[in-house]
Amino acid sequence: MDMSRQRKRTAADFVFKEELGHGSYSTVYKAVDKRDPKRVYAIKVCSKAHIIKERKVKYVTIEKNTMNLLAQGNHPGIVKLYYTFHDADNLYFALDFASGGELLALLHRYGRFNDALCRHFTAQLVDTLEYIHSRGVIHRDLKPENVLLDRDGRLMITDFGAAATTDKTDNPIDDDFTPASSFVGTAEYVSPELLLHNRCTPSSDIWALGCMIYQFTVGSPPFRGENELKTFAKIVELDYTWNPSRYDMDKSNTSINPMIVDTVRRILVTDDATRITLAQLKLLPWFQDLDWKDKGKIWQGVFTMVPSLLDRVPSPASQQAQLRQGPSRQLHVIDTPVKNITIMKQKTKTKRLMAKKNKKPTKMSENTNSIVEWRRKLGISLSHESSTGGNERTPATGIMQSPEQKNNAMFINAAAQRAVQMPLAGLGVDTNTHRMRPRAATQPAPVVSPPSLAQQQPQVSPPPPPPQPIASAPPLPTSQVQTNPAPSPPLPLKQDFIYIYEIPYHAVGPALALSSYNKIDNNLITEIVAKHESVLKCTGTRPKLLTISEAGKLAYSDDVAGSNRHGIVDVSDSDLSMYDFEFDEAARSGFLILEKYKEKIWFISLAPSVVVSQLCGGGAMGGSSPVINHSENWVDCFFRARQMLDDKQLQSGVRRLSVQDGESESSEPGEHSDENMYNHTSTSFVNSAPEPMPLAVPEPESVLPPSVPTSVLPPLPAAKNTPPVKHTPPASASPVKRVAARTTTATPVYGKSSNTIASGKRTKSSPMLQQTAQQQNNDATIASKSALLHYLAKEPVAAPHPRRKTSVDERRAHIRSPKPARRVPSSPLPAPAAKNPVERKYTPPKHMIVTSSRYEVLDTLNSSNQRVGSDHAIASSGASAAFNRQRQRNDSREK
Numbered sequence: 105m106d107m108s109r110q111r112k113r114t115a116a117d118f119v120f121k122e123e124l125g126h127g128s129y130s131t132v133y134k135a136v137d138k139r140d141p142k143r144v145y146a147i148k149v150c151s152k153a154h155i156i157k158e159r160k161v162k163y164v165t166i167e168k169n170t171m172n173l174l175a176q177g178n179h180p181g182i183v184k185l186y187y188t189f190h191d192a193d194n195l196y197f198a199l200d201f202a203s204g205g206e207l208l209a210l211l212h213r214y215g216r217f218n219d220a221l222c223r224h225f226t227a228q229l230v231d232t233l234e235y236i237h238s239r240g241v242i243h244r245d246l247k248p249e250n251v252l253l254d255r256d257g258r259l260m261i262t263d264f265g266a267a268a269t270t271d272k273t274d275n276p277i278d279d280d281f282t283p284a285s286s287f288v289g290t291a292e293y294v295s296p297e298l299l300l301h302n303r304c305t306p307s308s309d310i311w312a313l314g315c316m317i318y319q320f321t322v323g324s325p326p327f328r329g330e331n332e333l334k335t336f337a338k339i340v341e342l343d344y345t346w347n348p349s350r351y352d353m354d355k356s357n358t359s360i361n362p363m364i365v366d367t368v369r370r371i372l373v374t375d376d377a378t379r380i381t382l383a384q385l386k387l388l389p390w391f392q393d394l395d396w397k398d399k400g401k402i403w404q405g406v407f408t409m410v411p412s413l414l415d416r417v418p419s420p421a422s423q424q425a426q427l428r429q430g431p432s433r434q435l436h437v438i439d440t441p442v443k444n445i446t447i448m449k450q451k452t453k454t455k456r457l458m459a460k461k462n463k464k465p466t467k468m469s470e471n472t473n474s475i476v477e478w479r480r481k482l483g484i485s486l487s488h489e490s491s492t493g494g495n496e497r498t499p500a501t502g503i504m505q506s507p508e509q510k511n512n513a514m515f516i517n518a519a520a521q522r523a524v525q526m527p528l529a530g531l532g533v534d535t536n537t538h539r540m541r542p543r544a545a546t547q548p549a550p551v552v553s554p555p556s557l558a559q560q561q562p563q564v565s566p567p568p569p570p571p572q573p574i575a576s577a578p579p580l581p582t583s584q585v586q587t588n589p590a591p592s593p594p595l596p597l598k599q600d601f602i603y604i605y606e607i608p609y610h611a612v613g614p615a616l617a618l619s620s621y622n623k624i625d626n627n628l629i630t631e632i633v634a635k636h637e638s639v640l641k642c643t644g645t646r647p648k649l650l651t652i653s654e655a656g657k658l659a660y661s662d663d664v665a666g667s668n669r670h671g672i673v674d675v676s677d678s679d680l681s682m683y684d685f686e687f688d689e690a691a692r693s694g695f696l697i698l699e700k701y702k703e704k705i706w707f708i709s710l711a712p713s714v715v716v717s718q719l720c721g722g723g724a725m726g727g728s729s730p731v732i733n734h735s736e737n738w739v740d741c742f743f744r745a746r747q748m749l750d751d752k753q754l755q756s757g758v759r760r761l762s763v764q765d766g767e768s769e770s771s772e773p774g775e776h777s778d779e780n781m782y783n784h785t786s787t788s789f790v791n792s793a794p795e796p797m798p799l800a801v802p803e804p805e806s807v808l809p810p811s812v813p814t815s816v817l818p819p820l821p822a823a824k825n826t827p828p829v830k831h832t833p834p835a836s837a838s839p840v841k842r843v844a845a846r847t848t849t850a851t852p853v854y855g856k857s858s859n860t861i862a863s864g865k866r867t868k869s870s871p872m873l874q875q876t877a878q879q880q881n882n883d884a885t886i887a888s889k890s891a892l893l894h895y896l897a898k899e900p901v902a903a904p905h906p907r908r909k910t911s912v913d914e915r916r917a918h919i920r921s922p923k924p925a926r927r928v929p930s931s932p933l934p935a936p937a938a939k940n941p942v943e944r945k946y947t948p949p950k951h952m953i954v955t956s957s958r959y960e961v962l963d964t965l966n967s968s969n970q971r972v973g974s975d976h977a978i979a980s981s982g983a984s985a986a987f988n989r990q991r992q993r994n995d996s997r998e999k
């Protein structure tokens with residue numbers, strides 16, 4: 105046995121050539137197999153750091169698993185996955201090279217397809233969909249962009265990143281999958297059942313097929329509004345027209361085959377239960393001449409077709425000639441060494457104009473917000489317990505809560521309940537003298553955390569080590585985070601004396617009632633302060649020692665020695681919002697507000713320096729100060745902690761993420777009827793697939809790649825603004841010599857598939873090897889899935905709203921009041937109450953940050969109420985992003 109053939113494939117085995125395109129998380133390169141230059145692949149390169157940062161792990165995993173599953177049938181209509189491998193930086197998927205380019209490009213070139221071409225492509229799509237569905241897979245994002253063409257012009261469906269299985273109980277694609285749990289797809293092709301019932305079935309793919317048939321005939325999809333919401337409205341209202349003026353490109357042919365109209369009409373049925381099935385579709389008059397069993401005919405490539413078919417293309421003769429030549433991509437010189445290729449090709453003016461005209465539909469995977477908003481506007485119930493994949497919507501907002509979030513909320517709720525039930529105490533040691541008067545039952549008293557209640561408070565964080573003074577606090581190098589995973593207790597990042605005042609939401613009456621949650625703004629803060637002024641004013645309170653640790657825990661201790669610690673909140677909690685209201689650390693004045701979504705608000709103010717020095721120097725601490733890291737603001741420190749956690753997670757995710765070397769499983773000829781069917785057809789599609797290499801047994805260390813140095817990680821911008829990442833080919837891929845490369849033909853000549861008997865011998869690895877590889881493959885998948893889950897757990901269900909275009913700075917500018925910032929006196933208390941507290945407005949915050957979850961709530965509520973006013977809280981897209989911006993600002997200030 106040739107041992108070299110068993111070695112796992114690596115990027116070094118391929119010569120990476122030009123870029124074929126790039127998607128949201130990958131760049132695809134043409135690549136030639138060094139062992140056999142006749143084998144040409146399209147290799148999809150996904151940067152590990154990027155897919156983790158952009159939370160695409162799930163889609164990559166689903167895509168790989170689905171393609172593995174579908175490759176087994178060797179169906180010509182599927183882009184086949186041959187190998188997956190990885191190195192420290194990237195994942196690699198070696199795929200069928202679709203040299204004919206995208207179907208959408210062909211459609212744009214010709215404006216629309218004639219009846220014969222339309223029918224031919226439809227037949228190939230029907231055949232492929234039948235196969236996909238027979239394997240229990242729903243594509244969920246079918247559209248012309250996701251259909252490629254091989255060298256002969258046969259369709260190949262690709263992009264299975266949104267796929268789902270019809271069988272929830274035995275899901276080889278995605279453990280986490282719930283058929284109706286997620287919004288995926290592209291607005292123009294999304295089905296009414298997904299919009300109306302959050303349900304996706306195989307019939308949803310048929311809906312998309314109907315949209316495509318219409319598009320083949322007319323040139324543009326049937327449902328396209330000015331924005332996604334209008335597109336959705338058109339879809340559920342079945343608002344489309346066959347008006348010829350929309351598609352009559354050259355005025356030469358305005359008639360549409362009524363059989364196409366009839367076919368589309370039977371597909372575009374709102375109720376998926378009565379929508380036509382694929383089996384019924386095949387019996388329609390439009391296909392009456394077609395023998396569905398004649399796979400050879402169905403799978404004839406359009407570039408090799410009989411002239412009669414091409415003659416009927418409704419385009420000028422020159423274009424017909426062009427079509428006969430095949431796609432222009434085939435005419436390009438393709439053997440250019442990679443170093444000579446300009447990777448980011450600038451679009452020419454004409455191309456830009458064309459691109460504008462042929463607007464590509466936007467993918468809306470993850471972009472659920474428009475659907476949520478659309479449903480809300482239409483008054484469609486949001487609370488489908490069964491359709492939210494176990495997620496529940498919070499009653500006030502309709503925003504989904506994952507079970508984990510719900511559990512957290514319940515835990516915090518319980519803590520809040522306990523806190524409310526505690527006897528009310530005053531601030532600090534002198535609880536008797538400062539005990540607040542009991543409140544009416546309808547307006548329970550705010551809870552102040554006195555030392556006497558210390559033991560009753562839920563302990564969130566373990567006691568930290570003795571504080572280690574930090575002279576100055578430059579951001580810790582990330583390497584320290586990743587190279588020091590030892591279980592030593594996290595270091596405190598900052599520690600200082602504060603006064604803390606804690607208000608559970610439901611404890612303060614109408615102003616903070618959950619029903620008026622959307623009113624959180626300066627007025628509300630003013631109101632709270634006015635209401636609790638007496639407590640906030642209390643100067644007899646003994647300060648607490650507040651600590652934020654590297655692990656992101658915010659905790660205070662009642663005694664200045666730092667023992668007896670009470671957890672407040674975790675800064676990585678996506679439900680935590682931080683408001684910096686007039687908080688001037690240098691002057692030790694004002695107060696910082698933290699809010700746990702719908703649970704509590706904490707007012708934190710700094711103890712005056714004189715108090716601190718008394719505490720530290722005046723004997724309480726025996727002269728040694730537990731105060732550390734004077735030079736960094738609390739707010740900055742929060743963000744730094746959060747950033748460190750993000751970085752840590754990213755690092756661990758990158759370390760854990762891998763795809764196993766190996767290739768798609770291949771089945772024995774005859775095992776699967778489809779395969780037999782296709783292998784014995786007269787067409788050459790079986791030969792169009794390169795021969796897979798035998799399954800390699802992955803080396804143990806390949807399961808987990810070595811840790812990735814921080815330098816490979818991209819900067820951490822807000823997801824929304826992240827430009828598509830460019831994945832450069834691996835350095836190991838040496839450029840091919842021009843002379844040598846010329847020996848490769850422009851259109852690849854493929855070997856036979858391993859499933860076909862070419863020379864009487866079958867190249868196949870032993871079942872044992874396959875099993876081992878498969879097992880390790882599964883392990884790797886599980887590892888990457890747990891990484892995925894880890895990240896997705898924190899992902900807000902609703903994605904950034906499409907209308908959110910302004911930067912956080914712009915938004916801050918927008919909310920900034922014309923009034924000059926009011927400085928709070930240097931005491932832990934706000935200024936004495938004015939006679940009319942309502943008039944005493946606080947200036948908008950300097951560093952007000954609202955986490956993305958809060959943003960979604962506010963954004964949804966504000967937009968639905970049409971009340972986007974200057975005094976509404978404006979959010980950033982996340983604390984990390986805010987931190988980065990803040991850091992950039994600091995950097996530029998320093999410069």
Ligand SMILES: Nc1ncnc2c1ncn2[C@@H]1O[C@H](COP(=O)(O)OP(=O)(O)OP(=O)(O)O)[C@@H](O)[C@H]1O
Nearest residue numbers: 124125126127128129130132146199200201202263
């Ligand atoms: N097998 C292939 N053969 C030839 N070209 C390909 C192949 N796969 C992808 N491409 C090209 O590379 C581009 C990027 O493909 P990729 O699958 O990464 O992203 P996408 O599906 O377009 O985007 P996204 O994954 O964000 O939906 C495609 O638009 C296509 O032009």
